[in-house]
Amino acid sequence: MNTKLVDLLVFPESMTYKIIGTPKINFINQVIEVAQYHVPGDYSPTVLYSSRKKYCSISITIIVKNIHEVERLYNDLSKIKNVRMVF
Template sequence: MKTRFDEFLEFPCRFPFKVVGYTDPALIDEVVAVLQQHVPGDYSPTSKDSGKGTYQSITVDVNVESKEQVEKLYQALSEIEKVRMVL
């Protein structure tokens, strides 16, 4: 991944990840499990369902240490089966 996070952010910092996936009660737990593998911590994600209820978005703030860590988290979160995109 060739991103420019390091040009715009000063690390370490809090970084919000928004994960959009198919609505499933287990999706929040799966997102937090991936985050715990890479950046253990106490997470309080928020969730919002789409208008028709097909999708849900999960937002969670993570303390990140580097551009590489942000890229790794984007990759790991996007590999969750129910996830459609990570913003």
């Protein structure tokens, strides 16, 4: 099966991005800033910390208008210094 992501989505689409990284200074704010830059809105991310607080997981739901926004958000979130994984 050769189905592409763009073929599965109907835009506008609500997508939840999960970002895992080390909780350094302004980490959560940097994630929100990237989201605001691409898709301005009022975001309330869910933040969870590992048991030793070495890592944190940020879930943020964003309404994207096209596949280009999906890709740009993924790429720019991945570029944040302390990010270890985006999905």
